[in-house]
Amino acid sequence: xxxxxxxxxxxxxxxxxxxxxxxxxxxxxxxxxxxxxxxxxxxxxxxxxxxxxxxxxxxxxxxxxxxxxxxxxxxxxxxxxxxxxxxxxxxxxxxxxxxxxxxxxxxxxxxxxxxxxxxxxxxxxxxxxxxxxxxxxxxxxxxxxxxxxxxxxxxxxxxxxxxxxxxxxxxxxxxxxxxxxxxxxxxxxxxxxxxxxxxxxxxxxxxxxxxxxxxxxxxxxxxxxxxxxxxxxxxxxxxxxxxxxxxxxxxxxxxxxxxxxxxxxxxxxxxxxxxxxxxxxxxxxxxxxxxxxxxxxxxxxxxxxxxxxxxxxxxxxxxxxxxxxxxxxxxxxxxxxxxxxxxxxxxxxxxxxxxxxxxxxxxxxxxxxxxxxxxx
Amino acid sequence: xxxxxxxxxxxxxxxxxxxxxxxxxxxxxxxxxxxxxxxxxxxxxxxxxxxxxxxxxxxxxxxxxxxxxxxxxxxxxxxxxxxxxxxxxxxxxxxxxxxxxxxxxxxxxxxxxxxxxxxxxxxxxxxxxxxxxxxxxxxxxxxxxxxxxxxxxxxxxxxxxxxxxxxxxxxxxxxxxxxxxxxxxxxxxxxxxxxxxxxxxxxxxxxxxxxxxxxxxxxxxxxxxxxxxxxxxxxxxxxxxxxxxxxxxxxxxxxxxxxxxxxxxxxxxxxxxxxxxxxxxxxxxxxxxxxxxxxxxxxxxxxxxxxxxxxxxxxxxxxxxxxxxxxxxxxxxxxxxxxxxxxxxxxxxxxxxxxxxxxxxxxxxxxxxxxxxxxx
Numbered sequence: 001x002x003x004x005x006x007x008x009x010x011x012x013x014x015x016x017x018x019x020x021x022x023x024x025x026x027x028x029x030x031x032x033x034x035x036x037x038x039x040x041x042x043x044x045x046x047x048x049x050x051x052x053x054x055x056x057x058x059x060x061x062x063x064x065x066x067x068x069x070x071x072x073x074x075x076x077x078x079x080x081x082x083x084x085x086x087x088x089x090x091x092x093x094x095x096x097x098x099x100x101x102x103x104x105x106x107x108x109x110x111x112x113x114x115x116x117x118x119x120x121x122x123x124x125x126x127x128x129x130x131x132x133x134x135x136x137x138x139x140x141x142x143x144x145x146x147x148x149x150x151x152x153x154x155x156x157x158x159x160x161x162x163x164x165x166x167x168x169x170x171x172x173x174x175x176x177x178x179x180x181x182x183x184x185x186x187x188x189x190x191x192x193x194x195x196x197x198x199x200x201x202x203x204x205x206x207x208x209x210x211x212x213x214x215x216x217x218x219x220x221x222x223x224x225x226x227x228x229x230x231x232x233x234x235x236x237x238x239x240x241x242x243x244x245x246x247x248x249x250x251x252x253x254x255x256x257x258x259x260x261x262x263x264x265x266x267x268x269x270x271x272x273x274x275x276x277x278x279x280x281x282x283x284x285x286x287x288x289x290x291x292x293x294x295x296x297x298x299x300x301x302x303x304x305x306x307x308x309x310x311x312x313x314x315x316x317x318x319x320x321x322x323x324x325x326x327x328x329x330x331x332x333x334x335x336x337x338x339x340x341x342x343x344x345x346x347x348x349x350x351x352x353x354x355x356x357x358x359x360x361x362x363x364x365x366x367x368x369x370x371x372x373x374x375x376x
Numbered sequence: 377x378x379x380x381x382x383x384x385x386x387x388x389x390x391x392x393x394x395x396x397x398x399x400x401x402x403x404x405x406x407x408x409x410x411x412x413x414x415x416x417x418x419x420x421x422x423x424x425x426x427x428x429x430x431x432x433x434x435x436x437x438x439x440x441x442x443x444x445x446x447x448x449x450x451x452x453x454x455x456x457x458x459x460x461x462x463x464x465x466x467x468x469x470x471x472x473x474x475x476x477x478x479x480x481x482x483x484x485x486x487x488x489x490x491x492x493x494x495x496x497x498x499x500x501x502x503x504x505x506x507x508x509x510x511x512x513x514x515x516x517x518x519x520x521x522x523x524x525x526x527x528x529x530x531x532x533x534x535x536x537x538x539x540x541x542x543x544x545x546x547x548x549x550x551x552x553x554x555x556x557x558x559x560x561x562x563x564x565x566x567x568x569x570x571x572x573x574x575x576x577x578x579x580x581x582x583x584x585x586x587x588x589x590x591x592x593x594x595x596x597x598x599x600x601x602x603x604x605x606x607x608x609x610x611x612x613x614x615x616x617x618x619x620x621x622x623x624x625x626x627x628x629x630x631x632x633x634x635x636x637x638x639x640x641x642x643x644x645x646x647x648x649x650x651x652x653x654x655x656x657x658x659x660x661x662x663x664x665x666x667x668x669x670x671x672x673x674x675x676x677x678x679x680x681x682x683x684x685x686x687x688x689x690x691x692x693x694x695x696x697x698x699x700x701x702x703x704x705x706x707x708x709x710x711x712x713x714x715x716x717x718x719x720x721x722x723x724x725x726x727x728x729x730x731x732x733x734x735x736x737x738x739x740x741x742x743x744x745x746x747x748x749x750x751x752x
Contacts, residue, residue, distance in 0.1 A: 039698070039699075039702050040699075041699060041706045043704065043705055043706075046709070069673070072674065073673060076674050298452050300453060316459075318445065318449055318459070319453075321445075322416065322444065322449065323415075325444070326415050328417050329419055329420040329708050329709070330417045332705050333422070333709070
């Protein structure tokens with residue numbers, strides 16, 4: 001199993017750390033935020049936009065790409081990189097989460113997940129083997145094991161069954177990866193267990209008994225209170241091997257990234273910066289603003305005068321509001337560029353602070369800037 | 377009146393010519409195609425995209441910008457250039473065409489055009505004076521006189537009344553421009569007269585009696601047969617002063633650009649390359665293709681292997697089809713980049729051919745490439 005991770009610095013007062021992931025398509029410094037490129041494009045952006053915003057790795061969705069354009073298409077390009085013109089690393093999820101959240105009539109058996117496409121109702125079976133095979137076709141730098149996600153709240157019994165099937169599927173994923181992948185691209189295991197700390201421990205023990213390149217916490221940010229998510233992460237992250245990257249899936253807000261980095265997480269992905277951008281919600285150091293608000297109508301200032309992104313260097317709030325109100329396509333690109341720049345600068349700032357031994361101060365400043373703004 | 381135009385070369389066998397327009401925000405070689413930036417953005421593109429595609433001048437729509445975001449907003453930016461981050465020349469239309477085609481309950485009097493906004497139904501009066509004042513607020517490099525457009529077919533009497541009011545409005549535009557513009561930005565007059573050659577002559581005489589920086593033919597490409605448009609242009613273009621730029625408004629297809637350049641036209645604008653791009657219609661030397669067509673599903677080739685645009689250098693038909701079928705925002709940008717590159721390369725090719733004395737050959741090659749493709 002590739003062992004692509006090295007811890008490069010540690011915070012003295014929290015579990016925060018920096019590290020370096022060495023992947024087939026390049027190296028990635030952690031903590032890292034991975035923009036979500038669901039259908040072979042981070043919505044509204046071209047690859048050059050991502051590079052300019054500082055993205056080093058993006059996420060692709062196996063479920064979506066399997067249905068559209070289909071593996072036979074991506075195979076012609078020897079993988080997702082050439083298909084979408086992105087030459088840096090890609091992590092793909094297993095498809096499990098979308099099977100549970102998007103597909104219709106999903107039925108879980110030991111064999112896998114049978115579901116109907118949300119696009120055309122066609123019937124499909126996603127097994128652990130199939131998920132790995134698809135991800136190998138995509139030529140992901142990091143593949144994820146198929147897991148069973150559960151809703152929140154979940155009964156203890158359902159959470160336990162889900163983590164057990166997740167562990168058995170992980171073994172099948174590992175075997176398929178060994179037999180078919182060439183073993184050069186990394187494979188991560190996923191810890192489940194709902195909000196039950198002892199079940200998270202049980203899942204972590206089962207997964208770490210198998211050797212994976214890295215480990216993820218799945219099933220967080222599914223509707224539970226924020227503090228509960230932090231508590232589960234705080235309990236579960238130390239159960240994962242210190243020398244492997246620790247990835248919290250589908251998380252989160254800027255605060256979540258700061259709090260979970262403090263608890264030892266290395267990797268994040270979330271649709272929030274990109275989706276919110278398309279809804280006119282823009283992130284700044286001093287909190288979020290809604291560009292549709294009429295108070296921006298004649299405002300010649302940028303979204304954030306302290307921001308160095310392409311959007312803030314070249315466009316005013318008045319122009320961005322006009323584009324957004326007119327539903328102009330450029331609005332989505334400019335807003336997305338800004339929000340991703342914000343997220344990627346946030347994790348870059350954390351990396352720098354951890355390296356320099358001032359992460360605690362960084363965290364304090366992060367909250368102070370927001371409080372000062374809300375007092376205004 | 378600024379006299380910004382110089383003829384730089386002439387075709388020996390047709391009326392085609394090259395020229396140079398010296399405008400406040402830069403120089404523009406003609407024949408030129410002006411991408412349409414209706415609402416302060418050429419749909420789906422950023423200014424850098426336009427520059428990369430070779431755009432030297434773009435068009436803004438006075439009617440649209442007056443309603444959204446409104447002149448008070450653009451005034452804060454001292455004009456449209458800074459508002460939209462475009463530092464090259466801009467031509468604005470007068471608003472007349474949209475008042476007739478988009479607005480509701482339009483009523484023409486000697487005073488001007490009273491209409492209801494297509495957005496919120498609010499009532500407005502667009503007079504010649506008002507149109508010029510708005511265009512001065514936009515700080516256009518080239519302002520257009522308010523004209524009265526008529527539908528096709530039109531009775532002779534209606535065509536005559538429209539050209540007469542257009543001439544009287546042109547005088548009022550000229551007066552307003554002299555009194556309020558600083559007289560540095562150019563003002564063009566518009567020749568009307570429907571499809572009646574003698575009325576076109578009457579309109580041209582009235583307009584050229586006033587001194588404008590350039591002259592446009594309005595009221596073409598409004599539903600008449602193509603050959604009729606060519607005939608009207610062929611008759612009317614020589615009636616305009618040889619030392620002034622001649623602009624055919626709202627035209628046209630690639631063939632129209634070639635045919636009308638041969639008849640002595642210097643400037644064009646049309647939504648066709650941008651709008652068709654958003655509908656998946658892509659232009660190539662060998663004709664147009666529909667990217668949604670299933671025959672592109674697994675095609676690893678670019679739209680046009682001979683095209684040097686960003687889209688063709690980096691993306692396959694299969695990827696573009698996937699983006700288009702998935703309604704991904706990036707589809708609109710990549711398709712628009714390609715189509716504008718095609719149009720801008722076409723006029724650049726004509727300029728080069730005219731300069732080198734081989735325009736007739738260029739025109740022949742243009743048709744040959746299409747015929748060869750359609751025979752396949």
